[in-house]
Amino acid sequence: MRELDTAFTGTATEVMNLDIVLAFGSAALGGAMAVGGMVRARNLADRWTFVGGMAVLATERVISGLLAGATTEAEIIHWEIWRLTAASLIPGLWLLFSLSYARGNAREFLLRWRLPLAGAFLLPVGLAVLFRERFFLPSQPGEPAGLFRLGLAGYALELMMLVSAVLVLMNLERTFRASIGVARWRIKFILLGVGVLFIVRLYTVSQAVLFRGEYPSLDNLNSVALIAGCLLILRSLFRSRRFGLDVYPSHSVLQGSVTILLVGIYLLAVGVFSKVVGYLGGTSDMAHKTLVVLLLLVFLSILLQSDQVQLHLRRMVSRHFQRPLYDYRTIWRKFTEETSSRVEQPDFCRAVVKLLAEIFQTMSVTLWVFDERHEEFILAGSTSLAESQARELKPVATEAAAIIHHLREHPEPVDIEEVKDDWAATLRRCHPDQFRKGGTRVCVPVTAGDEVLAVILLGDRVGGVAFTLQDFDLLKSLGDQVASSLLNVRLSQRLLQAREHEAFQAMAAFFVHDLKNAASTLNLLLQNLPVHFDDPAFREDALRGVGKSVTHINHLISRLSQLRHELKIQPTESDLNSVLAGVLGGFEPDTAFEIERRLVPVSKLSLDRDQFAKVVTNLVLNARESTAGEGRLTIATGQMGPWIVLTMTDNGCGMSAEFLKNSLFRPFQTTKKNGLGIGMFQSKMIVEAHRGRITVESTPGQGTTFRVFLPIPPPHR
Secondary structure, eight states: OHHHHHHHHHHHHHHHHHHHHHHHHHHHHHHHHHHHHHHHOOSOHHHHHHHHHHHHHHHHHHHHHHHHTOOSHHHHHHHHHHHHHHHTTHHHHHHHHHHHTTBTTHHHHHHHTHHHHHHHHHHHHHHHHHSGGGSBOOOOTTOOTTOEEBOHHHHHHHHHHHHHHHHHHHHHHHHHHHOOHHHHHHHHHHHHHHHHHHHHHHHHHHHHHHHTEEOGGGGHHHHHHHHHHHHHHHHHHHHHSOSOOOBOOOSOSSTTOHHHHHHHHHHHHHHHHHHHHHHHTOOTTHHHHHHHHHHHHHHHHHHHHOHHHHHHHHHHHHHHSOOOSSOHHHHHHHHHHHHHTOOSHHHHHHHHHHHHHHHHTEEEEEEEEEETTTTEEEEEEESSOOHHHHHHHSOOHHHHHHHHHHHHHOOSOEETTSOOSHHHHHHHHHSOOSOTTOOOOEEEEEEETTEEEEEEEEEEEGGGOOOOHHHHHHHHHHHHHHHHHHHHHHHHHHHHHHHHHHHHHHHHHHHHHHHHHHHHHHHHHHHHHHHHTTOHHHHHHHHHHHHHHHHHHHHHHHHGGGOOSSOOOOOEEEOHHHHHHHHHTTSOOOSSSEEEEEOOOOOOEEEOHHHHHHHHHHHHHHHHHHTTTOSEEEEEEEEETTEEEEEEEEOSOOOOHHHHHHTTTSTTOOSSTTOOSOHHHHHHHHHHHTTOEEEEEEETTTEEEEEEEEEOOOOOO
């Protein structure tokens, strides 16, 4: 018996020593990764959060090493409290890393996740600072050996750790699935390394939540996971010598997430398993059995995400079940859905490159667009080339001409590895191999008639699989579709530019028309100046009118830098008669052209006085010009139901029914010799911006009546 006790004690000591070695060894490796990341970090959020996260994991492993050397229950609980305190920093740091690593749109995600991020930092740390003495409950007789019961604070912290592990894994999966081609190849092992850390942590934390207690013996798995994760990350750095790239994941959170599915299956399976074990009367070896369930699910997730497994599965189905290699209807629908909404050429080209990489399981896809104006190829999208590389590799003018000449005569996809001509050598240079066993490279001309719009190059196929006749047929069809869509995108851009130019011209014409009205007002003043110059009252009114016109011109000039495509009004409570009096005061009395006022008190309106003054000015000047300056204009106000009505009637030349119907309120349509055709178009826009309407009645040779209807605001309650 004494010999057995001695053997057991020796075995326990060896296990304890192994635990200490694992803990301190993983801490050293994690600390080295943190220092290495600090050297490589250049003020990038993903690298600095990686440094902080590794430093926290290393600190936690140091405490675990001290925990492994503890011999009494009090010492174990003491170091467990400190381990959980250090671990409280893990959710925030690693969630921030998973949201920012290798993401070109990281800022958008950080803004959308700002509340969960704040909670991931503040809640666990707050528990650790304020309630860490309540992490564990006193031990009770009959509890399983090696289990330390969690208090409410400790249980809440473990739940937060569980949720954060799921969120981190979900975000890593999203980044992985958004990357394609060489970008996926470069970041895969960093994502796998961090994924290993949190898959194992998901397991250990789920055990703590399930049994409402900590098994310190399970903590060794976190040490092993840290070592394995660091080795995977080192492999990635030695493999690509880049910490990360920019990919652009979708904002959809749950759609298609393998992480959510597998974690749900795992937690359901473990929960049912624990109930069955408890019903049968024990928890013996429960932790190890649930670990097997987790490992099987992890292996399943790796298979689901593997490009090679997906490719071989598709080929097996095609070969043994006599099904075509491609589901053409699904491909065509997805291709149309993903590209039809892209109205900008760069977005369209990036979408095409990504889709082709997914459809043909190729790591490297490059799309070069031909610029006819400069007779050169421009990189429009690539899964393998950066812009700096493209500038060095792109064809020169003579090489581009040779490529275009050949593709015009042979607009079919071609394996450029088999062609020895110079144009094919140029394309091979433009699309360098990334892998030694990546198979052949294929050129797909994007042509519309005799015009070569672009060239698509594919290579580095998963598993080095050769392109088949089915592949070439599908590439030809997709190339034609890309050509058609590319022409539509360019046409849409030209139409958009034409509309913007037209809108700019219309807005500029507004200002010119306002300046013309101001000039007309000054011209009237100058005409009356020789006749009434000796009248002191006239001179006073003239000076006031000149000052008002100059102020108006300066106001217009100041707004030239603020052209907008839509009319903005700033209404205030105003009296319509007061607005009319202010505008008509700028028109000096003219014996040849008489203005008669029939203004009656009306309700207050919500008006932009400056903008509505333009409407009145336009109508007055139109009436004066229609009577050749020798007629009468009657201006009346009144109320008609829920409307205030401004009526302006002149006895001028009038307008034809055809002009009223087709031209009056359209821009640049006018019957005046020197007119711009802008005044009535502008007036209608201003009236409608006030939620009103304008009508017109006119008879050639007899005159015209304009009515402006403005809504009476509801009474304040």
